Amino acid sequence: MESILTINNLTKKFGYLTAVKNLSFTINKGNVYGILGPNGSGKSTTLGIVLNVVNKTSGDFHWFDGNISTHDALKKVGAIIERPNFYPYMTAYDNLKLVCNIKGVDFSKIQEKLELVGLWDRKDNKFRTYSLGMKQRLAIASALLNDPEILILDEPTNGLDPQGIHQIRSLIKQIAANGTTILLASHLLDEVEKVCSHVVVLRKGEKLYSGRVDEMISSHGYLELKAENQEQL
Ligand code: ADP
Ligand code: MG
Helix, strand or coil: CCEEEEEEEEEEEECCEEEEEEEEEEEECCCEEEEECCCCCCHHHHHHHHCCCCCCCEEEEEECCCCCCHHHHHHHEEEECCCCCCCCCCEHHHHHHHHHHHHCCCCHHHHHHHHHCCCHHHCCCEHHHCCHHHHHHHHHHHHHCCCCCEEEEECCCCCCCHHHHHHHHHHHHHHHHCCCEEEEEECCHHHHHHHCCEEEEEECCEEEEEEEHHHHHCCCCHHHHHHHHHHCC
């Protein structure tokens, strides 16, 4: 199987706090991976490290076959780890033109990606008039402009209404079906069950479980996980 990301014994300390502890897992091409855990369990820190925006304390990670620098590898990675942020008084289309210029992507990609996320008919609306769900879909279109190997999403449905949540989850599944590997962080078991094929469950920075989602559901300890997840909502 073709490996996209390998993490070995990764540890991150913030002063006395160990946010990520000896974490190891591998992401293989063509799957949808979830990192599941309550708030503060180290999900965003893990994503930040592999995206080179947070320095690790110890351990290792490598992208693809390991023969490529992280800097070059990240050109093949699309990521949304913050609230979508575009120029509010510019249209969605013009915002994506700017992104194309920065990434060196042909403008012809804009229509393909806006159609994929269902925003082509709203391309001439200003970003500020978009709903939160539309903003998130625009961010996904933007992240996909250069056809990355993997799309990384941090809590992609947070703050959305039920319809917005449904649209984002369907879109993630469609992107995966088109052949893009996905890694998403979520505190929602329900989200991981609906969207992901594989999962890494984190608790206080430590891995509690990793494997297939269907195997997790039939595993010993699943009911406990479900009860805990219900509690924290
Ligand atoms: P999650 O994304 O699962 O909610 P985070 O990775 O954001 O968890 O945080 C893990 C732990 O690390 C939390 O206790 C958080 O308060 C702490 N943390 C995260 N970033 C920093 C930082 N820059 N400085 C200090 N502590 C941090
Ligand atoms: Mg987080």
